[in-house]
Amino acid sequence: QKEVEQDPGPLSVPEGAIVSLNCTYSNSAFQYFMWYRQYSRKGPELLMYTYSSGNKEDGRFTAQVDKSSKYISLFIRDSQPSDSATYLCANGGSQGNLIFGKGTKLSVKP
Amino acid sequence: GAGVSQSPRYKVAKRGQDVALRCDPISGHVSLFWYQQALGQGPEFLTYFQNEAQLDKSGLPSDRFFAERPEGSVSTLKIQRTQQEDSAVYLCASSLPPTSGSRDTQYFGPGTRLTVL
Numbered sequence: 001q002k003e004v005e006q007d008p009g010p011l012s013v014p015e016g017a018i019v020s021l022n023c024t025y026s027n028s029a030f031q032y033f034m035w036y037r038q039y040s041r042k043g044p045e046l047l048m049y050t051y052s053s054g055n056k057e058d059g060r061f062t063a064q065v066d067k068s069s070k071y072i073s074l075f076i077r078d079s080q081p082s083d084s085a086t087y088l089c090a091n092g093g094s095q096g097n098l099i100f101g102k103g104t105k106l107s108v109k110p
Numbered sequence: 111g112a113g114v115s116q117s118p119r120y121k122v123a124k125r126g127q128d129v130a131l132r133c134d135p136i137s138g139h140v141s142l143f144w145y146q147q148a149l150g151q152g153p154e155f156l157t158y159f160q161n162e163a164q165l166d167k168s169g170l171p172s173d174r175f176f177a178e179r180p181e182g183s184v185s186t187l188k189i190q191r192t193q194q195e196d197s198a199v200y201l202c203a204s205s206l207p208p209t210s211g212s213r214d215t216q217y218f219g220p221g222t223r224l225t226v227l
Binding site for chain 1: 143145150151152154155158166169201203207213215216217219220221223
């Protein structure tokens, strides 16, 4: 079983929709949870980073971590065509490498 | 403020050739990571340096893969006798060392897309 599981999609939504992206993880030792966005032919860029359970909000983006069920989510409100990208969840310890999910490809249609 | 740069951006190799991929991390970043990203997959860890010390190479898939960072800045990932299954995007990331109670962000380069024919 891969340590971080993520539905690869693709996911297609109309502009303005609320998007929900989800991952599960298996290694409880990893305390840091990230969401990266990757545009085609570019490197991943960090969107959100959380350490504890609960919600973290940044503009249109909300990251949610539920450590009891080992479930992490990213919500995008008022989605825009420019949000079309692959979204990667990742987790890791206090240092060292990250463990990534497969990524979910999102397309926001105007 | 330059980000992480990688060269070449694209590399085509014939099976059996050796290749060398370069990463220039953000100035002052102590930690450097190499990841391999196959088509339709997330990045998978290859190896990790702190300054010039290679602290973890557990992700290198075979002894054909070798990485170095001799002066603690630029790093090179070398693949000997390339095989078709080595075709992937090779990503480099750098970060500052973690401070107490936090984890520093890994900043990724654009990657080198390797195609082995």
